[in-house]
Amino acid sequence: MGIDLGTKTIGVALSDVGRQVASPFETLKRTKFGPDSQRLGAIAQDHGVCGIVIGFPLNMDGTVGPRAQASRAFARNIAAALSLPVLLWDERMSTMAVERTLIEADLSRAKRAEVVDRAAAAYILQGVLDRLGRLARP
Template structure:
């Protein structure tokens, strides 16, 4: 199997009613979010505790298969000035290692400010520190995936929009 790192726009050609899986790669966890079949809404799914790459990839691909995912959107942690630091290098290495294990297309999405935005939302909701720690990664994945879904929706030709 060979997946391809593709521009997000390539996801417009994916089969109808196929979901996307969003990932927020951290050093200790991988937050996951799942789109609906219309690819309009991202929902936090779960958090994988990272162990080692092989086990992490197997868990991730099992979840993707279970939910019939057609593509992966992975948050790219660029620096605020747009430059690439060690976290971007780590994310790119993860994708390089994951790509040969799956036939799914993979696209990066700029994740700057995602964890901060989610943390602020949780603070506004008066979530406890323990609650924030338990959900922030999968919520950040949903934030990343929602940004990509919104972009895909804007890129759709007018004749593919819902008839209202």
């Protein structure tokens, strides 16, 4: 399961069972950690999730800022709450890349706002799946 953690929303993506293709799944409106983790736990259980990838928003120079610190804390808490392994994945430029793709697809601003978080989660998860695929090849 891929997660794009925002201040107001959580984008969620899932991969196929072969771990080849990430697909946007849902955008959750953030509330408090308890209800958010319960919803993510329900998704994980319903879809047989075996691990979570969370976008890690490093600064452009690679340093850790407040958003990255918040993502690290969320990762630590969700790993404990769901008893699943969690990977932080560098997500610099992911939302901009997704926005560009959605603009090229001629989606309206309102429609882009509706799908960008879960599409960014899919972009993050796909990056990990692609990396794992390259590592598995001899």
